[in-house]
Amino acid sequence: MNFNLINLLLLLFTISSIGQKNKSNEKLKVSVIRCDSIYLNKKISIKLINFDNEENGYKSEWNSIFEIQTKINNKNKIILRDSIFSKVQKIEFADFNNDKIKDILVQNISDVRSNWTFNLYLYNQKENNFRKVIGFEGIKNPSFNSKYNIVESHVNSGSNWIGFYKITKHKVHKYEIEIKDSGDKKSKSEYRKAINKIIKMKI
Numbered sequence: 001m002n003f004n005l006i007n008l009l010l011l012l013f014t015i016s017s018i019g020q021k022n023k024s025n026e027k028l029k030v031s032v033i034r035c036d037s038i039y040l041n042k043k044i045s046i047k048l049i050n051f052d053n054e055e056n057g058y059k060s061e062w063n064s065i066f067e068i069q070t071k072i073n074n075k076n077k078i079i080l081r082d083s084i085f086s087k088v089q090k091i092e093f094a095d096f097n098n099d100k101i102k103d104i105l106v107q108n109i110s111d112v113r114s115n116w117t118f119n120l121y122l123y124n125q126k127e128n129n130f131r132k133v134i135g136f137e138g139i140k141n142p143s144f145n146s147k148y149n150i151v152e153s154h155v156n157s158g159s160n161w162i163g164f165y166k167i168t169k170h171k172v173h174k175y176e177i178e179i180k181d182s183g184d185k186k187s188k189s190e191y192r193k194a195i196n197k198i199i200k201m202k203i
Contacts, residue, residue, distance in 0.1 A: 031089060038093055038102050042128055043071035046104065050089055057085035057109040064089070066106055068121065068130050080130050084119050085109065096133075096144045096151065097122050097167065104130065108137045113156045115140040122170065135172035139165055148195060154181060164194060166203050173203055 029050040036043075045068075052063040068080040087110050093102035105118040120136040123129075136142070140155045142165075151172075153163040160182070164175040175198055179190040 045069050061085050098149050131170050133170050
């Protein structure tokens with residue numbers, strides 16, 4: 001079975017699956033974003049197809065198909081397709097691998113404290129493609145600390161706290177370090193101590 005036939009069968013299976021889930025619902029909701037201003041001269045666009053808003057996304061549920069496309073010889077080519085859950089269908093762009101080029105984040109869930117998680121797709125400029133970061137959707141309110149090349153999680157809860165992570169080989173490594181985030185001098189001191197520990201670790 002050749003590559004093109006496999007792709008065709010995969011596409012037909014995806015459309016069939018969407019149709020089955022959508023029989024009792026309204027029309028599909030499709031969001032398309034052209035990324036010309038972010039990925040210059042790469043002819044990249046992204047599409048988020050939402051077909052079900054009934055689930056909460058906590059148990060490997062999915063309600064959307066996410067696609068990244070490029071254009072070759074005036075024909076659209078899908079370079080990534082992923083089945084995901086996205087509560088509010090929000091897409092953001094931010095650099096998470098320190099190459100000074102924005103990557104793609106698609107919102108995943110929002111918990112009772114409105115802490116958001118995201119699916120992350122890192123851009124490879126040399127190959128003009130994207131790869132999903134495994135486990136990133138477990139990080140609440142992620143932000144990238146470019147100085148130390150780590151991801152920080154600032155979580156709002158009964159007592160706010162900060163967790164620390166690192167992306168290696170498109171997977172998430174969690175540092176077993178968490179500190180309270182009270183915004184006072186003690187918190188700032190604990191933050192500096194945590195960063196110093198992370199710097200000494202070899203990951």
